[in-house]
Amino acid sequence: MEEVPQGCPGTGSAQAGRGASCQGCPNQRLCASGAGAAPDPAIEEIKEKMKTVKHKILVLSGKGGVGKSTFSAHLAHGLAEDENTQVALLDIDICGPSIPKIMGLEGEQVHQSGSGWSPVFVEDNLGVMSVGFLLSSPDDAVIWRGPKKNGMIKQFLRDVDWGELDYLIVDTPPGTSDEHLSVVQYLSAARLDGAVIITTPQEVSLQDVRKEISFCHKVKVPIIGVVENMSVFVCPKCKKESQIFPPTTGGAEVMCQDLKIPLLGKVPLDPHIGKSCDKGQSFLMDAPASAAALAYRSIIQKIQEFCGHHQPKEEHLVGS
Known part of the structure; x- marks a missing residue:
């Protein structure tokens, strides 16, 4: 820091x-x-809107391609397996919205209601919102400058009819720029629980993730913990472990020890995860006994425990 x-x-x-x-x-x-x-003024408006949302979790990483959207989707799926838990997933990756594809909602459109935009529902207790629902084609490029991105994030938080929620999960793009500053600014007064930070084991990823951790410290976002994604690959035939991304500096475990932050768990590299995401299905349902699914469930349980024990503070932070 x-x-x-x-x-x-x-x-x-x-x-x-x-x-x-x-x-x-x-x-x-x-x-x-x-x-x-x-x-x-949107900060206060969003604070009022978010009073019906118990827990708000950001999924962050300084690095692209480490599996933030995949993790966000499976965190949402895992939490929503309890029919009494109301979950929403907000995709603020404006230029690369992959959540509609991963959640099996490609081609869906946002519907306007008297109380604002309505999320697109995967299950009765799992709603999704993404800029991908506003595009005429999944291949459309979103070529926006910062202020327009910020305006869209503000609209997602303020104008979507989220209703009564137990968890709002926010999937973010890589980096520490406009989208991250905006979502922290707008949720700072609305009791943000914290961030889950995703990395892969190799140093080139950890280097960027350390910047994300520094960002969280600077803007006073609590760090729930780090998830090491694509940790090892287990051959489905011989069961031998291979390190596709060698942890040359000790991986997330050593980084977390050095920075004194929790390591929530390690998710092995499993080709079935990619297949499930491409089909828009929950990997947790497709391969419930797999090592990766068990790792996901252990991590989700730790996040639930953090939210249950941690009382987020109301603070006016960046830009307020």
Whole structure:
């Protein structure tokens, strides 16, 4: 975690980005652009909207291609197996919305109701919202600048009729940019439980994931824990383990020990996961006895326990 520069006035100060200590800071322009600005009224509107949502979980990773959307989908499927648990999955990966495909909802459209947009439902207790539902074709490119992305995230949180929910899971794109700042800003006052961070074992992935952990510390998002995805491959014939992505620096386990954050578990690389996602089916239902499904269930249980024991605070954070 990086230290706050000495003399930093803070993002909420009228001197943010303008003080003598701000000279040379990489965030100077970002802070100056929001310094002294009135809080976005949407923050309070979203806070009011989210009063019916008990737990809000972000799924993050600094790295692309590590399985955030796959994990988000199976976290939603796993939680929704209890018919008494109401779950929603929000896809804020604006430029690469893969949740509609993974959840078997490709080609579905958003419906407008008197109380806002209605989520698309997989099951009676599992709703989904994604920019993919707003495109005329899955092949359409979303070529938007930051402000339009932020506006769409604001609309998803404020204008969707989420109803009474036990869990809202937010699937994010890679990185620490516009979408991440927006969702943290808008949910900061609405009691955000925390983030699950996804990585794969190799150092090139962990390098980016450390940046995501630093981001969480800076914007005061609690870290529920880290999931190491694609951990090992077990040959279905000889049962021999192979490391497709060698953990040259010790993988997520050593990283978590160094940074003193929880390792929620390791999910083995299983080709059936990809097949289930391509078919829009739950891998947990397709291969319930597999090592990967058992790993998912153990991780989901730990997330449930965290949400049950942890009382998130109301805070006004980034940009407020």
